[in-house]
Each structure stands twice: as structure tokens, then as C-alpha cells.
Amino acid sequence: xxxxxxxxxxxxxxxxxxxxxxxxxxxxxxxxxxxxxxxxxxxxxxxxxxxxxxxxxxxxxxxxxxxxxxxxxxxxxxxxxxxxxxxxxxxxxxxxxxxxxxxxxxxxxxxxxxxxxxxxxxxxxxxxxxxxxxxxxxxxxxxx
Numbered sequence: 001x002x003x004x005x006x007x008x009x010x011x012x013x014x015x016x017x018x019x020x021x022x023x024x025x026x027x028x029x030x031x032x033x034x035x036x037x038x039x040x041x042x043x044x045x046x047x048x049x050x051x052x053x054x055x056x057x058x059x060x061x062x063x064x065x066x067x068x069x070x071x072x073x074x075x076x077x078x079x080x081x082x083x084x085x086x087x088x089x090x091x092x093x094x095x096x097x098x099x100x101x102x103x104x105x106x107x108x109x110x111x112x113x114x115x116x117x118x119x120x121x122x123x124x125x126x127x128x129x130x131x132x133x134x135x136x137x138x139x140x141x142x143x144x
Contacts, residue, residue: 018129027065047066055068
């Protein structure tokens with residue numbers, strides 16, 4: 001099981017915002033791109049989508065930016081991954097067509113694995129991911 005880079009970067013962004021001492025502060029895309037060495041275009045799409053989904057509050061304009069719209073303990077990781085991942089299907093038996101498709105059990109087994117994977121993620125919030133806030137802050141580059 002591998003999450004898309006899109007979901008990975010969204011999780012990193014949310015973690016970054018969750019460990020900030022002032023959660024009311026507005027952040028800019030440039031800060032996220034600099035901290036994680038990501039494409040501004042890619043981060044812009046992620047921020048826009050997280051705003052549409054209600055995870056971020058986004059403010060346009062010269063003094064605009066974004067911040068968490070919910071407290072970290074209110075952001076469920078399983079729900080977030082379901083909303084961000086385009087599909088949780090691990091294999092496509094029809095591209096190319098597999099000759100075993102009518103008798104194969106693999107697709108069903110993998111579907112059970114995805115259910116188990118998401119069930120574990122459902123047990124965690126963003127707060128659980130940043131419980132070691134002080135350690136995480138030390139790992140980030142200084143932007144000063």
C-alpha cells in the first residue's frame with residue numbers, strides 16, 4: 001500500500017501547521033515549499049483542496065494565507081486519506097486484462113487489506129501524529 005505524493009504532502013502540511021505555537025497565524029505557500037522542498041504549484045493545489053474540504057481556512061489577498069480550520073484532534077487521518085486518495089484499489093485486473101480474473105482471489109484479499117489499513121488510520125488524529133511536537137520542531141529547517 002502506498003499513498004500518493006499528493007496525500008503525503010497534504011499530511012506533511014497539516015503536521016507542519018499543527019506544530020506551530022500560534023495556530024491563528026496565517027501561513028503562505030512559499031513557507032511550505034521551502035520547508036519541504038516542494039513545487040509551489042503542487043502545494044497550491046493541495047492547499048486549495050484542503051480548504052475546500054474544510055481542513056484549512058484560506059484567506060485571499062495581499063495579507064492572506066492559510067491556517068488550520070479545525071483543531072488537530074478533530075482531524076481524523078483515516079477520513080482525510082479517504083478524501084484525498086483518488087482510489088484505494090490496489091490492482092486493476094482489467095488493465096491489462098488478467099486471464100485469471102474470473103477465478104482469482106487476490107483482488108478480494110487486497111480489498112480486505114485496504115479495509116484493515118483504513119481501520120488503523122481511523123484510530124488516529126492529526127494530534128496523535130504531532131504528539132512529539134518538540135522533536136518535530138527541531139527537525140525542521142530554520143526559515144529565519
